[in-house]
Amino acid sequence: QITLKESGPTLVKPTQTLTLTCTFSGFSLSTSGVGVGWIRQPPGKALQWLALIFWDDEKRYSPSLKSRLTITKDTSKNQVVLTMTNMDPVDTATYYCAHSPGSWLVLDYWGQGTLVTVSS
Amino acid sequence: DIQLTQSPSFLSASVGDRVTITCRASQGISSYLAWYQQQPGKAPKLLIYAASTLESGVPSRFSGSGSGTDFTLTISSLQPEDFATYYCQQLNNYQALTFGGGTKVEIK
Numbered sequence: 171q172i173t174l175k176e177s178g179p180t181l182v183k184p185t186q187t188l189t190l191t192c193t194f195s196g197f198s199l200s201t202s203g204v205g206v207g208w209i210r211q212p213p214g215k216a217l218q219w220l221a222l223i224f225w226d227d228e229k230r231y232s233p234s235l236k237s238r239l240t241i242t243k244d245t246s247k248n249q250v251v252l253t254m255t256n257m258d259p260v261d262t263a264t265y266y267c268a269h270s271p272g273s274w275l276v277l278d279y280w281g282q283g284t285l286v287t288v289s290s
Numbered sequence: 291d292i293q294l295t296q297s298p299s300f301l302s303a304s305v306g307d308r309v310t311i312t313c314r315a316s317q318g319i320s321s322y323l324a325w326y327q328q329q330p331g332k333a334p335k336l337l338i339y340a341a342s343t344l345e346s347g348v349p350s351r352f353s354g355s356g357s358g359t360d361f362t363l364t365i366s367s368l369q370p371e372d373f374a375t376y377y378c379q380q381l382n383n384y385q386a387l388t389f390g391g392g393t394k395v396e397i398k
Contacts, residue, residue, distance in 0.1 A: 207387075209334075217326075217334065217377055217389040232386050233291060266333055274340055275381040276324045280333035 172196035174206075174267050174281035181287050182257050188286060192250040192267030196279075199225055199245050203272025206250040208241065210263040211283075218263075222270065223250055259288045292316055292380050294390035302398040309365040311393045313378035318358045322382035325354055325363045328375045328392075338363065339381070365395075373397055 178190035192206060199206060207222040221241040222230045231239050240253045250267060264285045268277035293316040303309050313323065321341040326334040336345045338354040341361055351366045365372055378390040 209389075216392045217328075217379075219379070219387045219389060222387065230387075234386075268333075274322070274324070275387060276336055276339045277326075277334075277379075278336045278345065280335075283333055 172269055172279040174269060174279060176265055176267050176281045176284040178265075178284060178286065180285060181289065183290050184258055184288060186257050188252075188254045188257050188261070190252045190254075190265055190267075190284065190286075192252070192281060194248050194250070194267075194269065197269060199223075199243050199248070199250070201225055205270035205272060205275070206243070207268050207270055207277055208250075208252045209266045209268060209277070210261075211266070212260075212263040215263075220254075220265075221252060222275070224272075257288045262286065262288045291386045292319060292382065292388055294378055294380055294388055296376075296378060296390035296393050298393060299391060300394045300396070302396050303368050304398045305368055305370060307368045307398075309368050309372075309395060311363045311376055311395075313356075313361045313363070313390050315359045315361075315380055319380050319382035321357045322380060323354075323356070323361050324379045324381055325352075326377045326379065327372075328377065330374075334377065337376075368395070370397075 174194040205224040208220040223241045238255045264283040266283045269279040295314045323341045325338040328334040342354045375394045
């Protein structure tokens with residue numbers, strides 16, 4: 171079955187760069203159409219889509235955060251990495267990664283999420 | 291960016307009630323819309339995509355409709371496990387796959 175799990179620091183300081191890793195199993199990111207996305211959710215607030223990377227290395231970013239985000243994949247390790255620069259307390263959120271089957275760009279399997287707090 | 295506005299943002303209902311949630315897009319998105327359910331402390335779960343196609347394993351009391359700018363999610367008979375927050379997501383714009391602001395469904 172498809173599983174995803176996010177990992178990374180739970181606490182970062184303002185201005186630092188956040189690096190999160192999504193490690194997955196049950197599918198290959200070299201399969202045509204497949205993608206992995208990142209979504210975040212500040213405490214008590216709505217979901218915010220961040221980025222998506224496809225099997226062919228095509229990448230999409232949220233326009234409002236594009237200058238701060240980089241998404242990459244390591245197909246051999248079954249991992250997707252998201253980096254976000256210049257972290258601020260408003261970036262405190264639970265960060266999720268999710269699988270996209272390619273059709274309709276839906277997110278059909280999600281990781282459990284990881285809470286990242288930005289504080290000095 | 292395409293904006294999605296959900297209404298209401300909060301609703302109180304009883305078990306057995308019929309519940310309807312609306313999602314309005316700032317521009318036409320054809321049928322490129324999905325609905326998710328999020329239980330407290332859990333990751334979202336895909337319910338519906340292509341505006342009206344039920345994801346495998348989702349109970350048939352959930353249904354979706356609409357196209358263009360106006361969409362609805364309907365729960366025909368609310369069950370205890372349905373008390374959650376619901377989000378729509380537009381799938382039309384490759385640049386930003388935005389989510390709506392959410393609708394929290396609570397027990398009356």
